[in-house]
Amino acid sequence: MIHVIAVITAKPGQREALLALFRANMPAVLAEEGCIEYGPVVDAPGSRAPYGPDTFVVVEKWASPEALKAHAASSHMVTYGNASAHLVADRVIHVLIPA
Numbered sequence: 001m002i003h004v005i006a007v008i009t010a011k012p013g014q015r016e017a018l019l020a021l022f023r024a025n026m027p028a029v030l031a032e033e034g035c036i037e038y039g040p041v042v043d044a045p046g047s048r049a050p051y052g053p054d055t056f057v058v059v060e061k062w063a064s065p066e067a068l069k070a071h072a073a074s075s076h077m078v079t080y081g082n083a084s085a086h087l088v089a090d091r092v093i094h095v096l097i098p099a
Contacts, residue, residue, distance in 0.1 A: 004060035028076040034067020
């Protein structure tokens, strides 16, 4: 299994607009072969180390490296990337395996 933690920072004040595009793309991603989990999370109230109001984190689980590679190359991810690029300030992707 492959775990992915993607830290997405929107341009100031644009997190909700970016999340709307993200959520619209979620059904296509969740239907992909090998997708186990895929969803956005934000800071819980009172978080000790908040990411901040412009950031959300995507928690993903994939059945294999091949499934993750296919996901990254899928047409709906290319479309989402093009549609959302103007809203993104920064993106850091961590690909992890069980220890």
